[in-house]
Every structure is written in structure tokens, then in C-alpha cells.
Amino acid sequence: MASMPGPTDAFARPLTDLRVSVTDRCNFRCRYCMPREIFGPDHAFLERDELLSFEEITRLVGLFTTLGVHKVRLTGGEPLLRSDLPTLIAGIAGLDRITDLALTTNGTLLPRHAADLAAAGLDRVTVSLDALDDEIHRAISDTRVPVTAVLAGIEAARAAGLPVxxxxxVKRGVNDDEITAMAAWGRREGITVRFIEYMDVGATNGWRLDDVVPAAEVVERLSTLGPLEPIGDGTPGGDVGDVQTGPGQVAERLRWSDGAGEVGVIASVTRPFCRTCSRARLSSVGELFTCLFATSGTDLRGPLRDGATDDEVVTIARDTWTHRTDRYSEERTAETARDDRVEMSYIGG
Known part of the structure; x- marks a missing residue:
């Protein structure tokens, strides 16, 4: 089908990034994402035939590239629980307009899969790690998996040539004492650590504003390790020339003045970046969500499986984006945090 001009939404935001959830399952039960009392042994996870097939995902991603998407991130749940993931990565990496293909993971399965992921065409990896202290790590992830398993995954990815x-x-009173330890570790290892304000994603994590450690406070603590200076203009995105930065990106990037790499903060609560958000999310059952804090999505799997043409599917996606008015983080209050929203494990972080 012919490429058409990319759509913009009600606030003139283009569509450039697509996050694709490949499973709702995870081997962790992080308190801010999948609390065990909700996602326990009796929780009804999705059946295999409900999930988009790799062929369906690749077709949809290809259609989204005609709307301007050129950056794709695979998420979950834990995406590495989906068997034969390198096959999907190879399919997406082979699409003409994709310039950046990334994966978000808790890292524990990377020793088994990193080499195959890199060979299939994955560009980079983001690993979720909330503490270096083993006791704190196990408490947050609510598993018996030691922090050394995550660190081994990071090393496996780097050994396979994948940037990490x-x-x-960061949640106050839980792991905020780990901020400087995490940053110091990142400096030593040459790894960028990005500190994310605790968000009210979904409706099950018990979020309270008092639990948020503002990005400004995070930077103040980081400064005890050495002087920091902003990269670019200091706003989310930094230097436009880097494929991992530019308009629509969420991290405020800072570099250590002594040249020992960089660090980032993501201030979705205290410094919202809704006005530059160019990201859509595709759930593992094929629902298109236009905000991380959405309450519902637009079904694409149904039309796909009912025989819709490429043009028909693109029209649905285009109309969904052009009618988008999401700016939840700019409108957040203590009251909106009580609203029902889709869970992060369902559409990816």
C-alpha cells in the first residue's frame, strides 16, 4: 500500500514510536506493576490463541510505519517469556522504515537469549533494576530471584554487543536510599541509569503522591557523586541527532562533568511531557492504546482476523490517533489516581 503523510493528534503530536506487548505474563511480581495479591495463582492470564501471532504483530508494525512509526520497543509482561522471540525481532528488523528496535526486560532470561536477540536484529536493551541491595531487590520484585541474576543478564547483553x-x-521509603549506589554503579560500568518517578499506572499498585521522589530531588542526590550538566537543552529528548533522543523522548539527560558517562531522570509526575508524547501502545491482544494511563483501547485484532485489508486497518489506527486528546500526566490529581486504568503489565511500561 502507498505511504501516506503521518497523522497528528488533537494537539499536533505525530506518531513515531510504538510499544508492542507480546505477553501479559511475568516471572516477577513487582509491587508497582503486578502485585501478587492481584496477580496470584488464581489470576486468569491470556490464552495463547488470544495473543497476536508474530505474523500479525509484524503486519501491524509494518502498517504503523506508513503512519510515521520508525521506533519499536517490545515489552510485556516479561517479553522473553514469549517463546522464539528472535523470530519476531527478525521480522520487525526487516521492515524498511524501522530505525530503532529495542526490548524492555527484567534481565533474568538474557543469559539464555541475548546472543540470538542480537543476531536477529535487536538494536538495544533496557533492563529494569530497582536496587543493587539484594534484600531490597527481592522485596520490590517479590521473588526469590537474586539481583546477581539481573546483573548476569546485563553482562550477557553487553557481551552480545547490545547497548544496555x-x-x-524510585519509591520513597522503599528504594530511594539506592539512588546514589545505582548511579555510582552505572558510572563504574559505563551504563546509563535512568531514574523514574513512581507513577500511578493501572489501578492496583496503591499509588500515593507522597511516595513520589521528585526528579529534582533525585538530581540533587546524584550531584553528591560529582557535578552534572544537561545534555542538549536539559528537557526530555536532549540532543536531537541521537536515535534514542529527540522530540517525543521522555528522559532528561545529564552527563557527569568528569566524562564518566551520563544519567537520566524521567519526571512523568512532577514535570509531565505529555505535550511532546508521540508514543502509541499495542497490547498483546491487539488493542491500540494512545496513553499509558488509558482506560480502554481500540481493537485491531478483530478486524485483522476478520479479513480487513491493510488500508482498512490503517484507517482505524489513523482515526484513533487523530482523535487522541490524552494528557493524563498534566491533569493528574490525587483523585484521578483512583480511576480505573489498564494495568502496565497488559500494555507495557
Missing amino acids: KVNTV
Whole structure:
């Protein structure tokens, strides 16, 4: 089908990034994402035939590239629980307009899969790690998996030639004492650590504003390790020339003045970046979500399996985006945090 001009939404935001959830399952039960009392042994996870097939995902991603998408991130749940993931990666990497293909993971399965992921065409990996202290790590992830298993995954990815960044969700009174330890480790290892303000994603994590450690406070603590200076203009995106930065990106990037790499903060709560958000999300059952904090999505799997043409599917996606008015983080209050929203494990972080 012919490429058409990319759509913009009600606030003139283009569509450039697509996050694709490949499973709703995870081998962790992180308190801010999949609390065990909700996602326990009796929780009804999706059946295999409900999930989009790799062929369906690749077809949809290809259609989204005609709307302007050129960056794709595979998420979950834990995406490496989906068997034969390199096959999907190879399919997406082979699409003409894709310039950046990334994966978000908790890292524990990377020793088994990193080499195959890299060979299939994956560009980079983001690993979620909220503490280096083993006791804190196990408490947050609510598993018996030691932090050394995550660190082994990071090393496996690097050994396979995959650039790695680390995301750390900071919650006051839980792991905020780990901020400087995580940053110091990143400096030593040459790994960018990005500190994320604790968000009210979904409706099951018990979010309270008092639990948020503002990005400004995070930077103040980081500064105890050495002087920091902003990259670019200091706003989310930094230097436009880097494929991992530019408009629509969420991290405020800072470099250590002594040249020992960089660090980032993601301030979705205290400094919302809704006005530059160019990201859509595709759930593992083929629902298109236009915001991480959405309450519902637009079904694409149904039309796909009912025989819709490429043009018909693209029209649905285009109309969904052009009518988009999401700016939840700019409108957040203590009251909106009580609203029902789709869970992060369902559409990816």
C-alpha cells in the first residue's frame, strides 16, 4: 500500500514510536506493576490463541510505519517469556522504515537469549533494576530471584554487543536510599541509569503522591557523586541527532562533568511531557492504546482476523490517533489516581 503523510493528534503530536506487548505474563511480581495479591495463582492470564501471532504483530508494525512509526520497543509482561522471540525481532528488523528496535526486560532470561536477540536484529536493551541491595531487590520484585541474576543478564547483553540502559523506579521509603549506589554503579560500568518517578499506572499498585521522589530531588542526590550538566537543552529528548533522543523522548539527560558517562531522570509526575508524547501502545491482544494511563483501547485484532485489508486497518489506527486528546500526566490529581486504568503489565511500561 502507498505511504501516506503521518497523522497528528488533537494537539499536533505525530506518531513515531510504538510499544508492542507480546505477553501479559511475568516471572516477577513487582509491587508497582503486578502485585501478587492481584496477580496470584488464581489470576486468569491470556490464552495463547488470544495473543497476536508474530505474523500479525509484524503486519501491524509494518502498517504503523506508513503512519510515521520508525521506533519499536517490545515489552510485556516479561517479553522473553514469549517463546522464539528472535523470530519476531527478525521480522520487525526487516521492515524498511524501522530505525530503532529495542526490548524492555527484567534481565533474568538474557543469559539464555541475548546472543540470538542480537543476531536477529535487536538494536538495544533496557533492563529494569530497582536496587543493587539484594534484600531490597527481592522485596520490590517479590521473588526469590537474586539481583546477581539481573546483573548476569546485563553482562550477557553487553557481551552480545547490545547497548544496555537501566531503568530504576524510585519509591520513597522503599528504594530511594539506592539512588546514589545505582548511579555510582552505572558510572563504574559505563551504563546509563535512568531514574523514574513512581507513577500511578493501572489501578492496583496503591499509588500515593507522597511516595513520589521528585526528579529534582533525585538530581540533587546524584550531584553528591560529582557535578552534572544537561545534555542538549536539559528537557526530555536532549540532543536531537541521537536515535534514542529527540522530540517525543521522555528522559532528561545529564552527563557527569568528569566524562564518566551520563544519567537520566524521567519526571512523568512532577514535570509531565505529555505535550511532546508521540508514543502509541499495542497490547498483546491487539488493542491500540494512545496513553499509558488509558482506560480502554481500540481493537485491531478483530478486524485483522476478520479479513480487513491493510488500508482498512490503517484507517482505524489513523482515526484513533487523530482523535487522541490524552494528557493524563498534566491533569493528574490525587483523585484521578483512583480511576480505573489498564494495568502496565497488559500494555507495557
